[in-house]
Amino acid sequence: MATPSNASYKLPKIGNEPNLHYKPDSPERIALVAELKAMEAAAPYYVPAFVNGKEVPASGPQSSQPMPHKHASTLATFSTSSPELTSEAIESALAAKSDWENMPFSDRAAIFLKAADLVSGKYRAKICAATMLGQGKNAWQAEIDAAAELADFLRFGAQQVEQLYTMQPPENAPGVWNRVEYRALEGFVFAVTPFNFTAIGGNLVAVPALVGNVVLWKPSPTATYASWLVFQILLEAGLPKNVIQFLPCPNGDDTIKLVDRAISHKYFAGLHFTGSTHVFKSLWKSIAQNMDKYLSYPRMVGETGGKNWQLVHPSADVRAAAIQAIRGAFEYQGQKCSALARLYVPRSLWEAKGGFQDILIEEINKIAQGPVDAFENFMGPVISQFSYDKCISYIEKAKAAGGEVIVGGTGDDSTGFYVKPTVIVTKDPRSVTMVEEIFGPVLTTYVYEDEDFEKTCTLIDTTTDYALTGCIFSTDRAATVKANNLLRNASGMFYINDKCTGAVVGQQPFGGARGSGTNDKAGSMSIFMRFVQARSIKETFLPPTEFLYPSNLA
Known part of the structure; x- marks a missing residue:
């Protein structure tokens, strides 16, 4: 961009910040x-x-x-x-x-x-x-x-x-x-984080x-x-x-x-929001009721809830799929917008000896949970008493509806808000913990018949109003393509043979649609377009001095 020094500057080369590993004695x-x-x-x-x-x-x-x-x-x-x-x-x-x-x-x-x-x-x-x-x-x-x-x-x-x-x-x-020219919005932006x-x-x-x-x-x-x-x-x-x-x-x-x-201010020009779907919808309604007060139409950008899914195809690498399900569901206690909440596994892989279910239970039982300053802990607490109570109540709701808790299912809030990593198996793919967002370490699994892969894709697409992240584990390219097409609108982030969390700025623009937000893709150029007003400028160096068109000549 031009500056008063009449120079055009180029930013330094940008790359992702390397992660430090925090190994002992480092x-x-x-x-x-x-x-x-x-x-x-x-x-x-x-x-x-x-x-x-x-x-x-x-x-x-x-x-x-x-x-x-x-x-x-x-x-x-x-x-x-x-x-x-x-x-x-x-x-x-x-x-x-x-x-x-x-x-x-x-x-x-x-x-x-x-x-x-x-x-x-x-x-x-x-x-x-x-x-x-x-x-x-x-x-x-x-x-x-x-x-x-x-x-x-x-x-x-x-x-x-x-x-x-x-x-x-x-x-x-x-x-x-x-x-x-890309002007700033005319007014102020309200950021709710x-x-x-x-x-x-x-x-x-x-x-x-x-x-x-x-x-x-x-x-x-x-x-x-x-x-x-x-x-x-x-x-x-x-x-x-x-x-x-x-x-x-x-x-x-x-x-x-x-x-x-x-x-309610005249110069409210935009909302930048990350939080629950319920709150964002409420804000949108309130803003709509104030429309006659505003100088401009406010820009509303929101990244909201999710009920994210992992689909396992019968051809999948079973161990990779199970390990990534654990990471997707239980990293940061499931308190990521992208965290895995719905898991769909074919019966042949789930019930096999040493198969998906066995790996899942065995590996989850190895998880250490406790204070954040003890570095061996993979999991810590949920954020608050409200969150703790919500997680425990949903586990109880799932059990009352016939769900089977195969690991976890308990918590301890005596000193910290600790909810055990929990896996529920349901026979009802539209049961309460398959539909409603919990935002905690509670994963619900539905075991589908191997021949019902395409039906399961349709099920995933229609179970909730959310569409944030999803992933498939498959070594069958035709099945992967089929799922990609059937689930095109079921998530704004689609991962193939990887967990449904972990988007990296500059690599995977992040956001989802439907009840999960406006899908303006944080970490990409598109998000910035929402907070500018473009102005077209046309400059004519030698404007005409006669009004007649050439076609008007006799």
Whole structure:
């Protein structure tokens, strides 16, 4: 992009941030252990709102963010952001909009590239530790999220905006120069971010900001501290202080009041949301009711729920399919939007001695579960008491409906919110745990007859209203093609001989349709197109001086 120095800049080469492995005695494990100890010793931290370029002094009722692996301990406390503070945040953001939008893209991009380097370097151990203690992730899950994916979102985001800005009309008539300008939206963007990925929180504010928008950020109360660290990193990287307004708030009526104040404003221009389908639909309805108030039609971008599936063909590599089912269902306790919830296995593979069922049970029984600072634990806690109670209640519902629990099925919330990795076998492919989202370590399996492969594809497609991720394990290419066609609309992410989780920025653009969201594909250029307004510019160098057409001549 051109700058006042009359130069056209090219961003540095972008690649995926390598994952550190945290092996015993490695420098990264030593640094992370030290940070975990220091952070826990210094907790609880106070997280303020940040409005009008400054921290807001503590006032009103305080809320806490407990550590899910030992819920008697508090990682952070925060005050409630009031509707009045939200109004102040909107006006402060709008006042900063012109300067931010008019800043040359090379300078905006430099801020986010520097932030990525801070994430992957100086603050790597700190942001991973905050994600582990606050959101219940083990070291590996924190690393791939808060370090690598967040850095990837920031770096690839800058690259993708650079590509977007180069998209120009291919044709120019003689004496005409056509071009397209990609303006920021006219107003502010409201970002509502989830607990389960620190990287998603950062990306939901970075995407609109990179293309010149100002943003109000309402983080999940159960990810408040990690979100605050991301915000502090952006400020250290040079982000002007009023571009993003940070508004922590507990769930419930206070959040409803905050949201209502934001989405009822004349200059509300866009919603960037990750969370439940129910909440997103509710927001969409509220926004529709406010349409007559708005200057423009707001952009609504949402990544919501899922009831993700794995289909195993009779030709599949049984062990690979079983191991990837375990990873897909139980990594981070099933608290990924993409986590495996529905498993379809042919009877021949399920019932064989040493087959799918036996491998599944044997390997799940090896899973270590416990505190996040014990590195041997593959699984930790679910995020909250509400989540724990929901998981246990769905297990009971499944049993009452005739489902058989073949592994797990219990929990312990005495010190942390621990739900055992659970596998339910159902004879009813539309039973409650095959249909309703749980967002925890509960996997339901349906055993189908080998000859019913195509019928099972249809079943998968019609069982739920979700369509986020899905995968097939098969060594039969014709069967793989058949499933791909029959399940074309059943997921926005389709994996062949791989688990249904683990999309990588720049490699697998992420998103789903139907009840799973607007499918705007985080991690790709398409998401940025949702937060710009294109303006076509036509310049004629020598305009005509007569109105007659050549055909008018006698």
